[in-house]
Amino acid sequence: MDRLAAPVVQFRGVTKKIGSKTIIDNLTLDVPAGCVFGFLGPNGSGKTTTIRMLVGLMSPTSGDIRIEGQSIRTHFEQAISKVGAIVENPEMYKYMTGYQNLMHYARMSPGVTKERIAEVVDFVGLGGRVRDRVSTYSLGMRQRLGVAQALLHRPRLLVLDEPTNGLDPQGIRELRDYLRALSREQGTTVFVSSHLLSEMELMCDTVAVINGGRLVDVRHLHGQPTAHTSATEELITVRFETDQAETVHALIPGSYVEGSSCVARATRADIARFNAQLVQQGVAVYGIIPMRQTLEDQFLAMTREGGVRHD
Numbered sequence: 001m002d003r004l005a006a007p008v009v010q011f012r013g014v015t016k017k018i019g020s021k022t023i024i025d026n027l028t029l030d031v032p033a034g035c036v037f038g039f040l041g042p043n044g045s046g047k048t049t050t051i052r053m054l055v056g057l058m059s060p061t062s063g064d065i066r067i068e069g070q071s072i073r074t075h076f077e078q079a080i081s082k083v084g085a086i087v088e089n090p091e092m093y094k095y096m097t098g099y100q101n102l103m104h105y106a107r108m109s110p111g112v113t114k115e116r117i118a119e120v121v122d123f124v125g126l127g128g129r130v131r132d133r134v135s136t137y138s139l140g141m142r143q144r145l146g147v148a149q150a151l152l153h154r155p156r157l158l159v160l161d162e163p164t165n166g167l168d169p170q171g172i173r174e175l176r177d178y179l180r181a182l183s184r185e186q187g188t189t190v191f192v193s194s195h196l197l198s199e200m201e202l203m204c205d206t207v208a209v210i211n212g213g214r215l216v217d218v219r220h221l222h223g224q225p226t227a228h229t230s231a232t233e234e235l236i237t238v239r240f241e242t243d244q245a246e247t248v249h250a251l252i253p254g255s256y257v258e259g260s261s262c263v264a265r266a267t268r269a270d271i272a273r274f275n276a277q278l279v280q281q282g283v284a285v286y287g288i289i290p291m292r293q294t295l296e297d298q299f300l301a302m303t304r305e306g307g308v309r310h311d
């Protein structure tokens, strides 16, 4: 992946209000070209709303989204022409075969040839079943057909909302394999949402975490932190060993008490500053221990506040 390439998607100060409720709050985020990008958040955090705006099903209240530099506000047609998406359930005619469904969509997309249909069918591994009726397909096969359809016009960006929902482990593995192949072999950027961190960890190069409509973290999973978290600003998680855990918790925003210690996520500089303040207040700190958390632990810690539901 070329890390210097211009981002495929740029969210800039995107806010969505419905009535008096702010669903998405000032989202600014870059999606690098050619990666599998995970959009992770608990239920109700705003993933679907963001995706609906990204694929043009809903307009932001303020802010803008650019797709390959084209604004969805001022150049909607050009911006959206670069996107293929499955949002909610893909519309399929169950009484027709997979192939007939693809032909139907191909007729609506200029320039899609029979060769292209064969290519996408092959790519998603639907070959043996494409001449069968969709009514006989498993959920996984319907989803492959949905992805094949979304890829027909060679989009630069493929957007999938919670694509692993309802798939069995084998289906999830296959989906993961072909999404990764799509980004690696064809340079297509894949934007995929989920509330399941374990899947994101295996599937994605980068994960953005959203909670309560706000971006809380962006993490590059196979190496250095992204631009959102420069090395000096990177948050680390540490355990303050102390017999006054509540006092430490009261001092450090976003921390939580666990047994006789307090777990906090902060930059290195802030951890040193908090420690100095604790010493000044006469709180005995016996140790500050870096925690090697799994992304799962970090995700739970980041989304702990506000009593959100995890499943």
Ligand SMILES: Nc1ncnc2c1ncn2[C@@H]1O[C@H](COP(=O)(O)OP(=O)(O)OP(=O)(O)O)[C@@H](O)[C@H]1O
Binding pocket: 018, 021, 023, 041, 042, 043, 044, 045, 046, 047, 048, 049, 050, 195
């Ligand atoms: N049309 C609407 N009117 C009022 N509130 C809405 C509307 N659409 C979404 N919301 C609220 O916005 C918040 C975010 O919803 P959204 O569906 O984007 O979240 P999500 O992260 O996709 O969650 P899930 O995984 O459960 O679908 C939720 O609290 C939801 O109730």
